[in-house]
Amino acid sequence: MSEPEKIRYLLALNASITVDPVANVTVRALTTSDVHALAELMLDAYIGTIDYEGETIDEAVGEVESWFDGSPLLDHSYVAVVGGAFVSAVLVMMLDGLPFIAIVMTRSDSKDQGLGRYVTATALVSLSDKGEEQVVLYITDGNTISEKLFLSLGAVPQPS
Numbered sequence: 001m002s003e004p005e006k007i008r009y010l011l012a013l014n015a016s017i018t019v020d021p022v023a024n025v026t027v028r029a030l031t032t033s034d035v036h037a038l039a040e041l042m043l044d045a046y047i048g049t050i051d052y053e054g055e056t057i058d059e060a061v062g063e064v065e066s067w068f069d070g071s072p073l074l075d076h077s078y079v080a081v082v083g084g085a086f087v088s089a090v091l092v093m094m095l096d097g098l099p100f101i102a103i104v105m106t107r108s109d110s111k112d113q114g115l116g117r118y119v120t121a122t123a124l125v126s127l128s129d130k131g132e133e134q135v136v137l138y139i140t141d142g143n144t145i146s147e148k149l150f151l152s153l154g155a156v157p158q159p160s
């Protein structure tokens with residue numbers, strides 16, 4: 001069976017992107033000591049979705065470590081925290097000279113509460129404040145919630 005296609009999107013950073021905070025949620029930039037908590041969040045967020053391919057916690061740790069070991073934009077990558085627990089995060093890095101949203105993820109019991117939008121918009125506004133004009137991202141065709149999130153933020157699919 002063929003893998004679902006990943007669609008490339010470009011998102012222009014402009015003043016229409018605003019951050020809508022969620023009550024009782026703290027958002028902060030990521031640090032290298034967040035690897036394990038991010039990996040646990042990743043596994044919980046992806047299980048049961050179109051993008052889950054049976055990864056283990058060790059593989060999730062490896063994915064987060066490889067992001068930290070690559071070209072992470074730590075000043076523009078955020079986690080939402082409630083009562084000390086990670087509930088949502090956005091991981092941004094450089095890819096071919098452009099900021100690239102590598103991952104957005106929200107804990108399964110915290111989805112559809114505005115957290116994915118909160119961390120993503122926080123990252124986009126911080127990139128814009130730094131002078132970046134656009135970001136790139138890829139969404140698996142059929143990941144309708146991610147499509148909804150990013151289309152509403154102004155992302156435009158690119159012809160393949």
Ligand SMILES: CC(C)(COP(=O)(O)OP(=O)(O)OC[C@H]1O[C@@H](n2cnc3c(N)ncnc32)[C@H](O)[C@@H]1OP(=O)(O)O)[C@@H](O)C(=O)NCCC(=O)NCCS
Pocket residue numbers: 045046049051088102103104105106107110111112113114115116117118139143145146148149150152
């Ligand atoms: C995609 C994901 C990060 C969204 O996180 P979230 O915290 O639930 O997102 P929000 O609550 O901010 O909602 C974002 C949008 O999706 C919609 N949405 C969220 N959950 C939904 C659901 N179950 N059904 C329908 N719409 C939903 C919201 O209404 C909102 O729409 P809007 O932007 O038009 O207002 C989350 O579903 C997730 O972790 N998925 C698995 C990982 C993944 O696929 N990441 C994206 C690829 S990197």
